[in-house]
Amino acid sequence: MEKQENFCKRQAQKLCRLFPVAILLFLFLSVPLKGYSNEAFSSEGMQQNTVKVTGTVKDTNGEPIIGANVMVVGTATGVITDIDGNFSLSVPANSTLVFSYVGMTSQEIPLKGKTKVEVVMEDDAQALEEVVVIGYGTVQKKDLTGSVSSVSAKQLESIPVSSASEALQGKMAGVQITTTEGSPDAEVKIRVRGGGSLSQDNSPLYIVDGFPVSSISDIAPTDIQSVDVLKDASSTAIYGARGANGVIIITTKSGSEGKTQVNFGASYGFRNVIKQVGVLDPYEFSLYQYELDQTGTSYGAYKDLEIYKSIEGSNWQDQLFGRTGNQQQYNISVSGGTKSTKFNISYARNDEKSIMRGSGYSKNNINAKINTEINKWLSLDFNARLIQQKIDGLNGGADNESSKAYSLVARAITHAPVKALNEDSEDDENSTNARYTPLERIDATYKQQRRFRQDYNVGVNWEPFKGLKFRSEFGYGWKFDDTDQVWGYKATANSKFGHGGLPQAYLTNSDNKNWRNANTLTYENKKLFNGRDRINVMIGHEVSTSQDTKKYVTAVDFSKDATTKEILAALGNGTALPTSTYIGIKDNLLSFFGRANYTMMDKYLFTFTMRADGSSKFAKGNQWGYFPSGAVAWRIFDEPFMNNTKEWLSNLKVRASYGTSGNNRIPSGSMYTTYSVAGTSDKGIYFDETTAIVLKHGNVLSNPSLKWETTISRNAGIDFGFFNNRLSGAIDVYWNTTKDLLMKTTIASSSGYSYQYKNMGQTSNKGVELQLDAIVVDAKDFGLNFNFNISYNRGKIDKLNGSSFWQSSSWAGTAAAGIEDFLVEEGGRLGEVYGYKTDGFYTANDFTFDAEKGTYALKEGVNDCSSLIGGKVYPGSIKLKANEDGEYKKERLGNTVPTVSGGFGLNARWKGFDFTAFFNYSLGNKIVNATKLGSSFYSGSSKNWNINDHFTSANRYSWIDSSTGTNLLSSASIKANGEAWTINRLNEINSNASIWNPAAATVMPLVDWAVEDGSFLRVNNITIGYTLPKLLVNKLNIQNIRIYVTGYNLHCFTKYSGTDPEVDCCTSTPMTPGIDYAAYPKSRSFVGGINVTF
Secondary structure, three states: OHHHHHHHHHHHHHHHHHHHHHHHHHHHHOOOOOOOOOOOOOOOOOOOOEEEEEEEEEEOOOOEOOOOEEEEOOOOOEEEOOOOOEEEEEEEOOOEEEEEOOOEOOEEEEOOOOOEEEEEEOEOHHHHOOEEEEOOEEEEHHHOOOOEEEEEHHHHHOOOOOOHHHHHOOOOOOEEEEEOOOOOOOOEEEEEOOOOOOOOOOOOEEEEOOEEEOOOOOOOHHHEEEEEEEOOHHHHHHHHHHOOOOEEEEEEOOOOOEEEEEEEEEEEEEEEEOOOOOEOOHHHHHHHHHHHOOOOOOOOOHHHHHHHHHOOOOOHHHHHHOOOEEEEEEEEEEEEEOOOEEEEEEEEEEEEEOOOOOOEEEEEEEEEEEEEEEEOOEEEEEEEEEEEEEEEOOOOOOOOEOOHHHOHHHHHHHEOOOOOOOOOOOOOOOOOOOOOOHHHHHHOEEEEEEEEEEEEEEEEEEEEEOOEEEEEEEEEEEEEEEEEEEEOHHHOOOEOOOOOOOOEEEEEEEEEEEEEEEEEEEEEEEEEOOOOEEEEEEEEEEEEEEEEEEEEEEEEOOOOOOOHHHHHHOHHHOEEOOOEEEEOOOEEEEEEEEEEEEEEOOOEEEEEEEEEEEEOOOOOOOOEEEEEEEEEEEEHHHOHHHHHHOOOEEEEEEEEEEEEEEEOOOOOOOOOOOEEEOOOOOOOEEEOOEEEOOEEEOOEEOOOOOOOEEEEEEEEEEEEEEOOOOEEEEEEEEEEEEEOOEEEEEOOHHHOOOEEEEEOOEEEEEEEEEEEEEEEEEOOOEEEEEEEEEEEEEEEEEEOOOOEEEEOOOOOOOOHHHOOOEEEEOOOOOOEEEEEOEEEEOOHHHEEEEOOOOEEEEOOOOOOOHHHHOOOOOOOOEEEOOOOOOOOOOEEEEEOOOOEEEEEEEEEEEOOEEEEEEEEEEEOOEEEEHHHHHOOOOOOOOOOEOOEHHHOOOOEOOOEOOOOOOEOOOHHHHHHHHHHHHHHHHHHHOOOOOEOOHHHOOOOOOEHHHEEEOOEEEEEEEEEEEEOOHHHHHHHOOOEEEEEEEEEEEEEEEOOOOOOOOOOOOOOOOOOOOEEOOOOOOEEEEEEEEEEEO
């Protein structure tokens, strides 16, 4: 009851916070919605002497314009044109009519007694000129001096996806997006030109409608107007401290003047897992288990194992991930406005039942934007964005388990497909460490995440006189994440909290509040030197603050038969473990910045930017960072000597930039010593034989000498266009250097601390990017467009204070394969993976057999790798390559960071049909297939675990005589048959063996067999749509109806043997990328939907 009451209080608090916003939205929306209809209506200023005016509105091709606005100037009287472009309305005789339509130049026509008007509207060249959003402003693309990639709403609208990051995958050169696994809450890693940090976050800065956010995965793609990615320092330096890893700016849709427009979309689809990890079937499994134990007590005598060929067994992966999921998406938006006030409000809903048993999510997005012009020199804009999510079920990796090796996904691969004969069916009543099936464990596991985000931004624009604009904006954001986890007794055997065998609960709450105020003053003069030159100067100031609070509550040892509801309702019925509460140190940032753009003769472009950031994360003397940048561009196309090329050349511009940006992504308070309340398990102080509550210092040693990490960016680029821009694109080369790296370093435990943040080392990234767009055909009834992008990026660790160190991915806890498997060294690259190379397997010829003693031993001169695989080698053990001295040294097995990535697609239309296909690819990286490696050896003394299907009886080495079931390595067999016969028989039955026997290795290091090529080409999505004829839909007072069907993740061309090559999970540090272990599998989906515009 206490939890329910607290939950109700939180909901009431939310409603109280949102109520003023709802009132404000209502007041604003009531203005533009007033009085719009398809019929003419009266205005208060209507004169008595009226005439009926009729006419037609067409474009320059003579085609009628449907839905053009016809308004009486100075009144609210107006109509829209019909399906034939005609209009009719009654107006005062001497009125002036204004004709407007999106993307076309508005026209004002005085009637002067006329009653019939024919209007030809032309495209608005300014409106059609592509505008790019840059920091604190916009600029026409032709005036850009920096490296910026853009995606418009038109490119996104035809593909229904659930998140903005998914919509951008592969569409922009230099921007790599990786979905780490297939779960609903999977992390999406976005990297712009690789990133320069080693141990810290390399994610770009995300700006949504001017407001910094932590992620864009929760933004509804249907709300997006444009996405602009700032890649070089000329573009990012205006964001200073936060721009070192690139900046992604998302602008959501705004309203426009004219008739209120309603857009509605709905879709429904289903999804299924694409690929499972191959494992041994019941018969193969029983043969393998017989090699471990020939007593026959587990799965029967050798001669009886054939019976398992007729037993289907349990496919635990299918039990966990085999269901057909479904997804539903709905969105509706209302937009419109008058000349002075424009609005857009939208709502989007996503529901998904995911492929994993018990998993799914729901998401609600509300976005509202209002722009109102109070008078000619003062305007106001307001934006509110609210996002609510609920995520059910587990993701990949460990949940409450002490190691990822015990996780449900990992155990779904290795759990026995059939029960052993000596395994009690239900004799675990009093056991605290019973081995339950993955199905039993997942049904005993409850996890629900509740996320809520709200961001508000208010801006005031003041233009005291032409050319001078002042803008002040204030933003506030609040978000919380609540997670409830409950495990029944069947899911606590390997709990990291201990207390196995009884139910447990773990509740987390995190809260973040942030606000910002930014003020800019912009001066623009477009008529310098009699209009020859233009100048735009902006100066600004910004202050922001953010603070986190977190709470973790753990309770164990509930009654064995307690249900999830009972546990959540009464946590006091369990045994409480120490509660952890964290109140973060405020992250404050004070900034001053400026930018100057100068255009000379409309051909020579100059940009200079400067920003100074003061951060509370650094101590006095190191708080301020200064980030200048400069860029130049030359529009060669506009030079007189290029006149002879204009028949085939339509654009040519060269660009160059140099600048700096910063990074302060370390925890607040890293220069202070932090303390927490010691738990009951920590050493305490005793007074009168009673333990006192004391403070203990944190595990991070303070470092007051920390300073800014700085990235220097150099960029050169060419923008080009041919044949009236039917073929256009850009090519960029860059060289980024990041120095004074903020590194989380491990220090000696004797210090009493585990880590310390230091400035050390330098990295660099060099690369080339190419973006191409081609309009192949552009006819009235048929069109075909093609787009392509490719990026090459190679990173290097230039300096590391002359040191090198090992990093452990720890993908399966303390398993040998995940310990010191990555090397970070000066002169190397991030992602350098090291291990041992295999040399096949030991055979009988490598051993001597003593018939008298019934033993065998490795021959002299044969290298012995027993210390690396569990202490003893057998015929059939994995053999590792030794060097010339017979020593086993780790060797470089490859690099897990791709060097080449990109995407390409085509868009086609034929009459009412449209077709879109998009592909993305990645080249040049390795993947550590830890899932394969983790199911390729005999773990300790445990039996009855399955292995992957690389080790079928036809492939693996075996010591079991297939004709008799005798263990040829047993003492009795060696004594009875002697050395020669034993060697010959082992060689005979293994003449076709191609891989070692997992039972002959009880420890498995990382070997080259598990490090695979991760290159791939993915058929990302294909869409077929049909737009109903306007003659039909306009009779229903509908502007547009489109129906479509889309397939996602249709096929992946790759040599990788795992479930999917696009994976990066279960790593303990950013310095060990490219691990595939216990990942939630990805799925293929098909979606059908409809879009309607009223």
